[in-house]
Amino acid sequence: MSPDYIAAQIFNGLASGAFYALLALGLSVIFGMLRIINFAHGAVYMLGAFATYYAAQLLHVPFYPALILAPIAVGIFGMLIEALILRRISGSDPVYGLLLTFALTLVVVNLVRLLAGPLGSPYSVPPSLSSAVDLKFTIYPAYKLFVIAVSIVVCAVVWWFVERSLLGARIRAATENPVLVRALGVDTKRLVTLAFGAGVALAALAGVLAAPTTNVQPYMGDDIIIYTFAIVVIGGLGSITGSVVAGFALGILQTIGAVYYPPIATTLIFIVMVIVIAIRPAGLFGRPESLR
Amino acid sequence: MRPLPIVLVVLGLIALVLPKVIYPLVAIDVLCFALFAIALDLLFGFAGLLSFGQAMFWGGSGYVAAMLVQRAHIDAVLAIAIAVVYATALAFAVGLVSVRRSGIYFAMITLAIAQIEYFVAVQLTSFTGGENGFPMDSRGLFLGRHVDGDVPYYFLVLTVLVVCLALAFRLVNSPFGVALTAIAQNEQRAIALGYRVHRFKLAVFVIAGALSGLAGALFALGNHLAGLEMLDWHTSGTVVMMTILGGASTLVGPIIGAGLYENLSYFVSKTPIGAQTDLVMGLIFAVCVLSFRRGIAGRLLSLSWRKTST
């Protein structure tokens, strides 16, 4: 196997890691801010893909505008769910959040199946991105490079926002000590809803990016949710940096695994997770006090 | 007026007539899931450990029992016993790794290990039949006798369930059970009081694993089939739903939850909206988690208390 080939496969890993990073980031944001483990994250990813499809079918919205509009639409839907349903169990054991979002997943996935049918809905790579780029060591699909770029940019923006901006600081403070923050006059409820909407929008964005190259069907988020959980745990629950790093790293690891021993490719993430938790219980970048 | 004996009597009456009023094979499934859910309740309702990988015991033991009866032609009782030993050993090994964590981390480790077991089962196609499943010609001989009729098998499983339920009650009301509840409520305090917390958690995880394995073996033999879905994480999720729906930390709640889920699925599948079972169950479950978190049994059992804490 030549170094050029391995380098090309690493790019494949970055592309698949791009999705994992966005999804893990969204999940971490939601857990960090709401202490809810959002089981519906896979369903939201699926909604993002379907929103893109229906936007194209019914409203003739092309791909680039969909990249912005679909996550916003799904994010708003997420905020409604948070305000109307999830808020009722705020303050409870995170387990209830997991269970409620698990139930919501069943409902959402089956409603979409009723609407769109169980087989795929057609969506292709936009013509402007369907060429290949000469990267010297390989000829590589332009669309994949686009996905990598979008993901890196979005992750960087979110990281900056959460770690460095004033609003991000407020949100972080609201998580750690909501009472005090409210006493200081900040509307924590609205911050929480916004954070949930943002986390959901990130997952939906991953769905939009997935639509051209993945079969758009109601169950497309089904397995991806457990991989996302594993990645978030590896990176460290609640850690933005951890989610992004673990997302890209595991994307690469999974792809390289697929090169050498394909049957184990998808189980690799779980094996790594078990090892990481055994050695560093809070994950690679997690803080030990976030362990309960 | 104590509600628990009344609930038990009502459940007992329903259990006695169940195979006459619904299709016996479904009744058998109800009992097996009930035992499975009781096991999860011990783990989650009493010890506070949410496992999202119980399917590894249910499915693993199911396959072991099915393969032993179908291929090795050994007595079904012995096959079930070996299947339970398998589950116990697996639970011990998994427990050693996982009980040191809690909350979401514990859930994730159990899920991950269950996925690894699933992968192994798919790889060993010649052994397990892979995705085609492992059908059985007959349930095998139970201490030399045939129990191929559905109704006799139902009562066999019912007996096992009643015995296990009684043992579970004894367990939670024993010093061991009380210590578990104390650990679940405040682990630091329990440690300060000198309890070897991890040993307790490991013990309850092993017991829950063994019971789940027993339930799975009975289910596989009951259905003449061990299938990959027994190892699928959706099954782990289903049993969690049943337990919460019925009411965690009540032991009878899981029975109600299993009964409700299986009956509702069966009932809905006979109606024109039959294909939407998951949708209906999802809605019911969501309503349940939102409105009464202690589940049906939790509410029923708390009715006699003057001060109802919501």
Next chain:
Amino acid sequence: MRIARVIPFLCASAVLANTLIPISPAPADTAPVKIAVITDMSGVYSGLSGQGAVIATKMAVADFGGKVLGRPIVVDAVDHQNSATIAEAKAREEFGSGADLAMDLTNSAAAIAVASVAKDVHKLAIVTGAASTALTGADCNKYTYHYAYDSYALAHGTGASVARAGFKTWYGIVPDYAFGKAMLSDFTAAIAPYGGKFIHADTMPLGTTDFSSYMLAARNAHPQVLALLNAGADTVNSMKAAKEFGLDKQMKIVVGLLFLSDVDALPDVFAGSRITDSWYWNEDKAARAFADRFAAADNGLRPTSVQAADYSATMQWLKAVKAVGSTDADKIVAYLDGRKFDDFYAHHAEWRARDHRVIHDMYVMDVLPKSEVKEPHAWMKIVDTIPADQAFRPASESTCQKTW
């Protein structure tokens, strides 16, 4: 919160009411002849089979006259939801309450489970929608017939046809489970006589969504053929990935398992692929006549090969029941075994006695690009016909341990 207090009572009474509603079996004396169509009504195979299978079966019953041996014929639609456990339980329940035939059984795990039940209760099961050759091999039994396609027929049709045309170097994308491995071994055997061989085959986990690494590897290997030996969503995802890496322009793409319903859903994805199937709605006048009647009953959709097989098998079974004078499975098996027949679906067909594989002609087809499609749903062009005696595994090579 008074309402909340009532909820537990309501739930408890729902449980009670549920368990006390008797679901009793039909009385056996006036028994109608019952056919249970057990299939996937709402999941990934619902387009291939599903409601259309029930419609096709009912059409056969109606065309037969609605009665046989003086008894009315009833068709039960049963959803197994792609669960072998549910299929098995429902089959037992149907047979237990008077069903004489289990039909369709799309999904190999469900088919194998129900075949086992059929053997147990001595009633017939005719499988039209499953690919596993185990049904006429390791899991064969007296009471099960495998009617439509199987992985051997698919592989030998497509494989031989493409290899014969000079495509010798093959690259396999194989899902890591029994079906995939069977397809790989069947394809390998099919292309060998024409000098074809697999230079490499990647086996990846079922449900893989990202095929990029495999497509890159395939591109590097420069085969003449890319063989996608998977099914369902995996096939769509691997096709999309193949196109992303430009493989559809560099090599021939062959899809192991593909049906009309898949192309209906995603025509652009599959254009240009070569496949094998047991029947095509526009293959000749008789087929078209059936397809027109079916479309009238099913919203203009054209029947898939599995749905047509359901009609054909039902009609053949009813004729056998009439000829034998009873629904007794043993008598029907004795009547059918070795019998040759021919209808709009199965040409040069025979109920093969050796292993209960029903043989008939198979067709190699190309999926047309949208520009060449002349009317709705006319996606295919037949390029080759495989005669019945060559399409399936020869009786001499069957691994069925015949116990009857």
